Amino acid sequence: MSAQKIVIIGGVAAGPKTAARARRVAPDAEITIIEKGKLISYAGCGMPFYLAGEVHKFDHLFETTYGVIRNEEYFWREKGVRVITRTEAKSIDRDKKEVHVENLETGEQYTVPYDKLVLATGAQPFVPPIEGLNLKGVYKLNHPDDAQQIKEYLGEVEGGEAVIVGAGFIGMETADALMKLRMFCSVVELQDQILPGVLDKDMAEVLAKKLTDQGLEFYLGHKVLKLEGDEDGHVTAVVTDQGTIETELVVVSVGVRPNVQLAKDAGLTIGQTGAIAVNDHMQTSDPDIYALGDCVENTHLVSGKKVFVPLATYANRQGRVVGDNVAGGDEVFRGILATGVLHTMGFNIGRTGLGEKQARDLGYQVVAGIYHGFDRTHYHPEHGMVLMKLVTEAGTGKILGAQALGQGDAVKRTDVLATAITMGATVEQLFDIDLGYAPPFATPIDVSMHTANIIRNKVAGLAETITVQELKQKMDRGDDMVILDVRTEPQFNMRRLKDDRVKLVVLGDLREKIDEIPRDKEIVALCALGTRSYEALRTLKGAGFKDVKYVEGGLQAWPYEL
Amino acid sequence: MSAQKIVIIGGVAAGPKTAARARRVAPDAEITIIEKGKLISYAGCGMPFYLAGEVHKFDHLFETTYGVIRNEEYFWREKGVRVITRTEAKSIDRDKKEVHVENLETGEQYTVPYDKLVLATGAQPFVPPIEGLNLKGVYKLNHPDDAQQIKEYLGEVEGGEAVIVGAGFIGMETADALMKLRMFCSVVELQDQILPGVLDKDMAEVLAKKLTDQGLEFYLGHKVLKLEGDEDGHVTAVVTDQGTIETELVVVSVGVRPNVQLAKDAGLTIGQTGAIAVNDHMQTSDPDIYALGDCVENTHLVSGKKVFVPLATYANRQGRVVGDNVAGGDEVFRGILATGVLHTMGFNIGRTGLGEKQARDLGYQVVAGIYHGFDRTHYHPEHGMVLMKLVTEAGTGKILGAQALGQGDAVKRTDVLATAITMGATVEQLFDIDLGYAPPFATPIDVSMHTANIIRNKVAGLAETITVQELKQKMDRGDDMVILDVRTEPQFNMRRLKDDRVKLVVLGDLREKIDEIPRDKEIVALCALGTRSYEALRTLKGAGFKDVKYVEGGLQAWPYEL
Numbered sequence A, B: 001m002s003a004q005k006i007v008i009i010g011g012v013a014a015g016p017k018t019a020a021r022a023r024r025v026a027p028d029a030e031i032t033i034i035e036k037g038k039l040i041s042y043a044g045c046g047m048p049f050y051l052a053g054e055v056h057k058f059d060h061l062f063e064t065t066y067g068v069i070r071n072e073e074y075f076w077r078e079k080g081v082r083v084i085t086r087t088e089a090k091s092i093d094r095d096k097k098e099v100h101v102e103n104l105e106t107g108e109q110y111t112v113p114y115d116k117l118v119l120a121t122g123a124q125p126f127v128p129p130i131e132g133l134n135l136k137g138v139y140k141l142n143h144p145d146d147a148q149q150i151k152e153y154l155g156e157v158e159g160g161e162a163v164i165v166g167a168g169f170i171g172m173e174t175a176d177a178l179m180k181l182r183m184f185c186s187v188v189e190l191q192d193q194i195l196p197g198v199l200d201k202d203m204a205e206v207l208a209k210k211l212t213d214q215g216l217e218f219y220l221g222h223k224v225l226k227l228e229g230d231e232d233g234h235v236t237a238v239v240t241d242q243g244t245i246e247t248e249l250v251v252v253s254v255g256v257r258p259n260v261q262l263a264k265d266a267g268l269t270i271g272q273t274g275a276i277a278v279n280d281h282m283q284t285s286d287p288d289i290y291a292l293g294d295c296v297e298n299t300h301l302v303s304g305k306k307v308f309v310p311l312a313t314y315a316n317r318q319g320r321v322v323g324d325n326v327a328g329g330d331e332v333f334r335g336i337l338a339t340g341v342l343h344t345m346g347f348n349i350g351r352t353g354l355g356e357k358q359a360r361d362l363g364y365q366v367v368a369g370i371y372h373g374f375d376r377t378h379y380h381p382e383h384g385m386v387l388m389k390l391v392t393e394a395g396t397g398k399i400l401g402a403q404a405l406g407q408g409d410a411v412k413r414t415d416v417l418a419t420a421i422t423m424g425a426t427v428e429q430l431f432d433i434d435l436g437y438a439p440p441f442a443t444p445i446d447v448s449m450h451t452a453n454i455i456r457n458k459v460a461g462l463a464e465t466i467t468v469q470e471l472k473q474k475m476d477r478g479d480d481m482v483i484l485d486v487r488t489e490p491q492f493n494m495r496r497l498k499d500d501r502v503k504l505v506v507l508g509d510l511r512e513k514i515d516e517i518p519r520d521k522e523i524v525a526l527c528a529l530g531t532r533s534y535e536a537l538r539t540l541k542g543a544g545f546k547d548v549k550y551v552e553g554g555l556q557a558w559p560y561e562l
Helices: A014-025 A044-051 A058-062 A072-079 A144-156 A169-180 A201-213 A261-265 A312-326 A356-361 A410-422 A427-432 A447-459 A468-476 A489-494 A531-542 B014-025 B044-051 B058-062 B072-079 B144-156 B169-180 B201-213 B261-265 B312-326 B356-361 B410-422 B427-432 B447-459 B468-476 B489-494 B531-542
Strands: A005-009 A030-034 A082-084 A087-093 A098-103 A109-113 A116-119 A123-125 A161-165 A184-189 A217-220 A224-229 A235-240 A243-246 A249-252 A256-258 A289-291 A340-344 A347-353 A366-374 A385-393 A399-406 A481-485 A502-504 A522-526 A548-551 B005-009 B030-034 B082-084 B087-093 B098-103 B109-113 B116-119 B123-125 B161-165 B184-189 B217-220 B224-229 B235-240 B243-246 B249-252 B256-258 B289-291 B340-344 B347-353 B366-374 B385-393 B399-406 B481-485 B502-504 B522-526 B548-551
Touching: A005 A014, A005 A109, A014 A030, A014 A072, A014 A312, A014 B531, A030 A087, A044 A058, A044 A144, A044 A169, A058 A144, A072 A082, A087 A261, A116 A312, A144 A249, A161 A169, A169 A184, A169 A249, A169 A340, A201 A217, A201 A347, A201 A385, A201 A399, A201 A468, A235 A249, A289 A312, A340 A410, A347 A410, A356 A366, A356 A385, A356 A399, A366 A447, A385 A410, A385 A447, A399 A410, A399 A447, A410 A427, A410 A447, A410 B410, A427 A447, A468 A481, A468 A522, A522 A531, A531 A548, A531 B014, B005 B014, B005 B109, B014 B030, B014 B072, B014 B312, B030 B087, B044 B058, B044 B144, B044 B169, B058 B144, B072 B082, B087 B261, B116 B312, B144 B249, B161 B169, B169 B184, B169 B249, B169 B340, B201 B217, B201 B347, B201 B385, B201 B399, B201 B468, B235 B249, B289 B312, B347 B410, B356 B366, B356 B385, B356 B399, B366 B447, B385 B410, B385 B447, B399 B410, B399 B447, B410 B427, B410 B447, B427 B447, B468 B481, B468 B522, B522 B531, B531 B548
Parallel strands: A005 A030, A005 A116, A030 A082, A116 A289, A161 A184, A161 A249, A184 A217, A481 A502, A481 A522, A522 A548, B005 B030, B005 B116, B030 B082, B116 B289, B161 B184, B161 B249, B184 B217, B481 B502, B481 B522, B522 B548
Antiparallel strands: A087 A098, A098 A109, A123 A256, A224 A235, A235 A243, A340 A347, A347 A399, A366 A385, A385 A399, B087 B098, B098 B109, B123 B256, B224 B235, B235 B243, B340 B347, B347 B399, B366 B385, B385 B399
């Protein structure tokens, strides 16, 4: 009996991980990786950090933790895996079980037989249909070559201005990198919020305001029409449907599309999302062909729907599953929560599960809650704020999703929520979790639990809330109300809503000044974060006031100019 | 009908939290806190940080997040809660439903009637039965006064040496604080490991080695017999059963005991742990008397057993439950995982659930696994290592406990595991969790999942492992074996086991040099962290070697001198 032949198409992340795992469980298999490019097994997610200079050496993106470059020789010597680079898989003959390939250097064509085939063909940046993409100074940031080219180009220009097209993950990480390089950055986004599909609009607005305060400029709801250049072919401006932004550098990051042509041509099923359809064993419609990573769609663990969310962690975790299964195993990859985290300009941002709008669009009855607090005890010198939002199902209390952002550790809370949601936790169960508390790490009741308690208080009828967006709408349409600011006088004098309906009553004075507050008007209590205004609401309700709300997230979540 | 009278005994953490919550749900209740001391609502956990100078102002430990001091006036004005300080509850008359109290300033005695009584009497430091505790320079670190006194005393001495008695949470945090103050610190611990009851001995040994390398000295398994002083009454030495340690400062932190006398005298049930017994509504054996915080025992969520684990987070979370219930609510506090986290000397340490020994002692069949890896991508400039251990139940794969430590973010992983364990997750389900990945926060497959995979590999028969402790025992008793170090030559030359049985074969050379390795001997593969040695094990197994193991955690987990 000849050795099992495992052929893997794609050598960036999912492919090599599959090969490594298959080798460990099937020592006798012949394992071959076919990669179109010349680089393999590189840290694609590291590009913005290389660009920012935080990763100093290009090679670090290709090294193992112990400093060995992951090249063809490494895979052969350490893993016994054959890697063929600069070679493209042109077609699959499923009957003969062979792949037709072409050596892109020599033009030589030949066939590679397989017993099990693995498609790890990845995704590629979507290229928007606009003029000027071939100007000098216009880049994407998807491949190590891109990062190197931008670095070289930046060596040519003097300081300068940059425009990033697309306010998604890579766009926002690129903004961080370019700001670190002292570029003046603008971000143009077609949708009316940053991080669309990542954050709900209310959360995105808070973040955008904070980033704007630090010097980043956003053009939201702007459609890029074309890029303009000078006589030397260098880009000079981004022209949108609402104006022209001068610039010396453009980075286009408007999402990626799965590479499915090879699978499609072979007659494999493509899912409704446009990515390759796989079952929970990561098998395509042909049981001898597996697919994983950025070219497949996944099952959302909350909604049960198919989604296309290409992330490196799935590529790696699916690699273990496929590596087992092509070697005769029976492993499953259940699905994803579309958990996404990023760091940009001092802010940590995370999301997992369903967003509020997404949940409502799927037909869920939703109770959402926002809490603004510190990630660790406020007396600890390193504390930072976290704005957190939980999305739960009305009635069951099941947690559907979570979002968190701030200079504090928003990502730890995202991971806790991802764990809770995967396990089907309700908002009550979240309160049962014994999270680690010590002053350098958390508060005695963690931000995530406070957020859960906001929702429990709402459901119990203890707290009626409005969002900053709703308050702004009420202000704009001239609602008769008292905006009861209960902060201290110095806080009030430093920064406050400029509106005649605002009345300052310091929380500590509220009980004795309660008669100064009209009982026949709607009261909207406001403070910095939402803690004191909730206390004020309870005091007023206790004194018989009927129509009282407090503003979730407080003035710190106010996304508009004051 | 007169207002409901809620009387709370104890004003540090659990009491004020109970009062605040009760006020929010029961606006008409008369709420009174009776506190023996003169300070209330202080951040007891902040003492080491105040001592270290990281909290600059003493008042910060008493302030709200918005800078208001939490004193009697604050509670009255903001919460409508009456606080009586310097007043001790002497006895409870359960028939008349009143508490007999004494004003410690005036000696006046009077009774306070209650409808619902709450015992938040806390715990106090255990005083070991040794001579010399009243010498100058001998302190505990439990109350703000302690921290201030140590600071004043340190102002008197010149630099100097300190001995901490007890290597528990507070002892290790105090060591961190004193090292920051440039003291030369020794820690004396009766048990044969640091952080007993927190970490398993194998994990504690790794940590102790790393802290020793940074200049901290440990005297483990030493029993303190007495403290000696000079003619002025200043402490000069700690005398143990194994020698004398000269010192200018002693901090005694050998655990706390619950304050249960008041409850006991009132005939309330005291649990087997010695703390007050409560049901899941936090009611004592008298349904009108609740108890919470450091004076009660809790139910361990994994074992179902009663345990005494006094932590600030329980005091606060139980405060919400009791605050609801004394106001007519129906809230439960399910139990705890004894999650504990701390930071000391650059290391983050966490544990949750059952330790390995603890689980075995309780009768569980255990599969444990250790993994040593980076908390974020190794090319990110801020990455740190995390040594992680998971304890699972054989057969079911249920996660029983987790421990993590390192300069990397061990605490995030502890929180994720606490969440998973609370929800009853198995080691397979841990792999399903969609944790947030981006280079500044994690690796594509997180340390926690790698640890889970170690266990899955062991259970699947892919990996046989030994611990560094087991390897040391084998070396010491002269076992015939090959210790196959598969690191690079520079790594090997810099730091290695000095033993004739060690053989260097760089992983990349293993396949071609495989005939140099004897097939008739036990092979123990070793690398820095455990990744390459696992790879080597698979390669050797694939080549037909029968008796191969690899060392979990690698040389970085080696707790002995080299």
